Amino acid sequence: NAGVTQxxxxxxxxxxxxxxxxxxxxxxxxxxxxxxxxxxxxxxxxHYSVGAGITDQGEVPNxxxxxxxxxEDFPLRLLSAAPSQTSVYFCAxxxxxxxxxxxxxxxxxxxxxL
Amino acid sequence: xxxxxxxxxxxxxxxxxxxxxxxDYTNSMFDYFLWYKKYPAEGPTFLISISSIKDKNEDGRFTxxxxxxAKHLSLHIVPSQPGDSxxxxxxxxxxxxxxxxxxxxxxxxxxxxxx
Numbered sequence: 001n002a003g004v005t006q007x008x009x010x011x012x013x014x015x016x017x018x019x020x021x022x023x024x025x026x027x028x029x030x031x032x033x034x035x036x037x038x039x040x041x042x043x044x045x046x047h048y049s050v051g052a053g054i055t056d057q058g059e060v061p062n063x064x065x066x067x068x069x070x071x072e073d074f075p076l077r078l079l080s081a082a083p084s085q086t087s088v089y090f091c092a093x094x095x096x097x098x099x100x101x102x103x104x105x106x107x108x109x110x111x112x113x114l
Numbered sequence: 115x116x117x118x119x120x121x122x123x124x125x126x127x128x129x130x131x132x133x134x135x136x137x138d139y140t141n142s143m144f145d146y147f148l149w150y151k152k153y154p155a156e157g158p159t160f161l162i163s164i165s166s167i168k169d170k171n172e173d174g175r176f177t178x179x180x181x182x183x184a185k186h187l188s189l190h191i192v193p194s195q196p197g198d199s200x201x202x203x204x205x206x207x208x209x210x211x212x213x214x215x216x217x218x219x220x221x222x223x224x225x226x227x228x229x
Contacts, residue, residue: 004157035219042120042221043158043203058216090157100146100165101207101217105157 002026006091006106013081013113021076021109023091031094031101032074036060036087037108043090049074050097081113117141118206120220128228133191135223137204140185144206148217149178149189152201161202162189194227201225 007022025032033048035058045058049068063085065077074093078085088110092103119138127133137147145166150158164171164178164187171178177190191198204220 040123040221042118043205043219045216045218048216092157098209100148100163102148102160102163103158103217105150105159107157108155 004091004093004104004106006089006109008109009107010110011112013078013111015082015113017081018077018079019081019111020078021089021091021111023074023076023106024072025074025091025093025104026072027093027095027104028071029093029095029104030071031097032068033058033092033103034064034066034074034076035090035092037090038087046076046089078111081111083113085111086113087111115140116221117144118204118218118220120202120204120223122223123221124224124226126226126228127194129196130193133189133194133198133225133227135189135191135202135204135225137187137189137220138185139187139206141206141208141218142185143208144218145209146207147178147180147187148205148207149176150203150205150219151198152203152222158203191225194225196227196229199225199227 004025034046035043047066049055091106148163149161151161152158180187201222203222205217
């Protein structure tokens with residue numbers, strides 16, 4: 001049982017380049033989300049999805065796009081990377097979003113934008 | 115506006131003693147509170163949660179206390195072990211109004227347990 005799988009683990013981009021961070025879960029979870037972790041800032045929600053075909057913005061959505069075509073996958077797209085997007089990105093999922101909404105996190109993707 | 119605050123960036127304790135990690139919140143709509151633990155180069159893992167209808171929840175060495183009137187919760191680890199050394203995040207969600215989709219996290223507290 002793999003849980004939440006994120007790829008790549010590390011990526012270096014130049015300013016202006018685009019890329020997609022992949023996230024897949026095999027637990028049939030309805031809810032998926034993307035967070036970024038920056039020093040001294042904790043975890044901040046970028047985008048989330050409550051099911052296939054449904055996405056919404058979190059706290060820091062600017063510069064990122066998401067889509068949810070299947071229950072399993074929730075990719076995060078950076079359209080034109082900026083140095084401010086240098087961060088560690090975590091994908092997380094949960095069975096549903098009621099109650100405590102306990103999230104299962106992936107191992108993270110470290111992105112550096114030069 | 116930081117709705118979940120962990121005012122201590124770090125905490126150091128001796129093995130076998132109690133670790134107390136604190137968290138304050140400002141949004142009175144929060145009704146679920148969670149603690150996550152994070153080791154370096156790994157994703158956060160769920161530790162323990164508490165609903166606002168309770169004031170205490172216990173799971174082995176970990177106990178979370180909630181004081182709604184003070185908008186304060188704390189995580190107690192007894193006894194502390196070197197393997198508990200990690201960053202601990204406090205998180206909160208509000209089930210009413212559809213905002214339960216979002217978990218709001220604090221900035222984290224780095225706990226170091228010295229042998």
